Amino acid sequence: MTVATIATDIRRRRRVELPAVVRKALLLVVLIGVWQAYVDLTHVSHLLFASPWQTAKAFGRGWARGQLGSPTAVTLRLLGEGVGIGAGVALVFTVLATLSRVGEDLLELLTAIFNPLPGMAILPLAMLWFGINESAIIFTIALSTIWPIAIALSVGFRTVSPTLTAVGRTIGLSRLRLVTDVLLPAALPSAIGGVRAAWAFGWRTVIAAELVFGVAGSRGGLGNYINNARLYLLTPQVFAGLVTIALLGIAFELVFALLERRTIVRWGMSRT
Amino acid sequence: MRRTPRWLSVIAVALVVAAFAGVTATAQPNAIPAPGKVTIAYQPGIGYAPLIVLKQQKALEKQFPNTSFNWQVLGSGAAITNGMISGDIQIGAGGVGPLIVGWAQGVDAKIVAPLSWGDLWLMAKDPAIKTIADLKGKKIAMPGPTSIQAVVLRRMAQLRLGDAHALDSDIVSMDHPIAMQALLSGQIDAHLTAAPYQLQEKVHGAHIVARSYQYFGGHSFVDAWMSQKLYDQYPEFAKAFYNDVAGAIALINKNPLQVSKLLSQDSDGNPTWRQYKQWLAASGLKFTTQPDGLMRFASFMNRIGMVSKVPSSWKDLVLPPVYGTKGS
Numbered sequence: 001m002t003v004a005t006i007a008t009d010i011r012r013r014r015r016v017e018l019p020a021v022v023r024k025a026l027l028l029v030v031l032i033g034v035w036q037a038y039v040d041l042t043h044v045s046h047l048l049f050a051s052p053w054q055t056a057k058a059f060g061r062g063w064a065r066g067q068l069g070s071p072t073a074v075t076l077r078l079l080g081e082g083v084g085i086g087a088g089v090a091l092v093f094t095v096l097a098t099l100s101r102v103g104e105d106l107l108e109l110l111t112a113i114f115n116p117l118p119g120m121a122i123l124p125l126a127m128l129w130f131g132i133n134e135s136a137i138i139f140t141i142a143l144s145t146i147w148p149i150a151i152a153l154s155v156g157f158r159t160v161s162p163t164l165t166a167v168g169r170t171i172g173l174s175r176l177r178l179v180t181d182v183l184l185p186a187a188l189p190s191a192i193g194g195v196r197a198a199w200a201f202g203w204r205t206v207i208a209a210e211l212v213f214g215v216a217g218s219r220g221g222l223g224n225y226i227n228n229a230r231l232y233l234l235t236p237q238v239f240a241g242l243v244t245i246a247l248l249g250i251a252f253e254l255v256f257a258l259l260e261r262r263t264i265v266r267w268g269m270s271r272t
Numbered sequence: 273m274r275r276t277p278r279w280l281s282v283i284a285v286a287l288v289v290a291a292f293a294g295v296t297a298t299a300q301p302n303a304i305p306a307p308g309k310v311t312i313a314y315q316p317g318i319g320y321a322p323l324i325v326l327k328q329q330k331a332l333e334k335q336f337p338n339t340s341f342n343w344q345v346l347g348s349g350a351a352i353t354n355g356m357i358s359g360d361i362q363i364g365a366g367g368v369g370p371l372i373v374g375w376a377q378g379v380d381a382k383i384v385a386p387l388s389w390g391d392l393w394l395m396a397k398d399p400a401i402k403t404i405a406d407l408k409g410k411k412i413a414m415p416g417p418t419s420i421q422a423v424v425l426r427r428m429a430q431l432r433l434g435d436a437h438a439l440d441s442d443i444v445s446m447d448h449p450i451a452m453q454a455l456l457s458g459q460i461d462a463h464l465t466a467a468p469y470q471l472q473e474k475v476h477g478a479h480i481v482a483r484s485y486q487y488f489g490g491h492s493f494v495d496a497w498m499s500q501k502l503y504d505q506y507p508e509f510a511k512a513f514y515n516d517v518a519g520a521i522a523l524i525n526k527n528p529l530q531v532s533k534l535l536s537q538d539s540d541g542n543p544t545w546r547q548y549k550q551w552l553a554a555s556g557l558k559f560t561t562q563p564d565g566l567m568r569f570a571s572f573m574n575r576i577g578m579v580s581k582v583p584s585s586w587k588d589l590v591l592p593p594v595y596g597t598k599g600s
Contacts, residue, residue: 047357
């Protein structure tokens with residue numbers, strides 16, 4: 001090994017020693033710098049592109065005046081209701097699938113049919129069925145979250161250690177109690193993974209649905225906020241809406257990571 | 273083998289091209305410089321009839337054989353403004369709402385040829401909806417929150433409910449053909465629209481709750497827009513376009529029968545020309561290149577906070593070919 005390669009090796013190792021948060025923060029600062037430089041150097045039209053500074057101003061003003069707060073609340077509520085219903089239905093389906101052969105076949109069939117279908121593809125039909133209102137959006141979110149949760153749950157159930165189920169049977173648990181007391185806790189890591197995936201699907205669906213939907217004003221969510229800003233040609237506000245969505249996405253990730261650390265990591269079912 | 277020097281062949285090619293260009297130039301001594309490609313976008317509705325006449329007569333295509341014209345129908349004026357910003361659309365057409373919003377935000381789009389005036393009706397199907405006040409909490413469809421219909425709705429809300437934004441959260445963005453279906457099938461409660469949709473809705477049992485002329489007087493409905501940049505580059509092309517639109521408008525006013533047939537032809541025979549003839553006669557539309565009410569709309573939009581500034585004159589919103597009309 002030459003001196004030079006040792007030197008780079010040491011340098012690389014030293015860089016690795018920086019905490020992840022600091023590394024990512026530095027990278028973020030660089031990215032924002034590039035963004036600002038792009039706007040300053042190319043003099044791109046303010047109608048097409050907002051600078052980080054303009055975005056930050058629109059973001060601050062939007063939150064201070066409540067113009068971003070209420071759409072965020074609406075979007076989160078829609079998402080919560082949609083994912084909640086989706087998770088509930090998924091649980092019922094999966095339990096049925098565990099209890100009976102027909103249930104299992106049904107779940108496999110429905111998953112095969114609906115899982116590849118993007119949630120948004122259902123929206124036009126949902127608008128016909130439910131009308132132009134929130135129910136249509138919630139239905140669309142629920143439909144796009146049932147299947148990832150169901151898949152994750154049934155994988156979780158299927159991969160439960162046979163020893164555990166055998167013990168459960170030996171001590172004489174009924175099939176339902178076997179599900180609630182043995183399978184569900186054992187499948188928790190998969191369940192959390194499923195909800196996490198469903199949340200991501202639902203998040204995409206709710207924003208897209210609001211963009212199509214176009215109910216303006218106080219009842220609108222973040223997608224609507226962005227669309228309105230576009231119609232009024234307020235590009236910094238479009239960017240502020242996008243930043244809000246990105247920050248919420250990061251917040252979800254942190255919440256799920258925390259949830260995992262508190263439950264399955266602490267209980268030794270999984271490592272970080 | 274002897275090779276011809278490359279520069280010699282370049283010169284030869286250049287000479288041939290120059291000679292050819294000279295021939296074509298002499299063949300068309302009066303050719304007006306025009307862009308190579310022009311996309312013209314308008315919206316559904318009979319207010320755009322002058323453009324449809326040009327499209328069906330291929331007037332522009334014949335006049336500018338070296339330009340490829342592309343016609344598009346989009347659902348809202350905001351979509352067309354967006355297309356003009358991104359450079360996909362060279363000539364757009366729409367109501368004064370998106371035009372003034374665009375102007376205030378610095379979009380390079382001005383009126384190159386006004387198309388029509390129009391009385392816009394607020395339609396409802398439920399007989400219980402009689403006045404503007406009955407619309408609170410209901411769903412009111414229109415192309416978007418910046419459309420001319422939305423401006424009209426805010427004026428109605430201001431005068432009847434005391435707050436221009438009282439009905440803002442009831443606006444549902446839909447293009448007119450879809451909104452008409454939604455109104456007639458009961459998915460929405462009201463539709464602030466234009467001809468021919470308001471006429472069709474009336475035939476199918478909807479009634480008029482309010483009309484825009486009651487609130488703004490007679491006013492411009494839709495206009496064709498072009499960027500100042502394109503105008504500066506091709507002023508004669510813009511002037512020719514204005515003259516063509518004026519010609520189409522003269523034809524609509526002189527020979528509605530022939531125009532009805534052209535409109536029907538544009539929609540592949542359905543609706544029929546008889547239907548179009550009836551609509552042209554009854555629509556509350558007036559085809560003219562005189563823009564009217566631009567300043568009334570702009571100052572109202574400014575007063576209620578839709579735009580942050582007002583043009584100093586209606587001429588700020590139009591290009592030179594329109595200067596001669598007695599606009600306002």
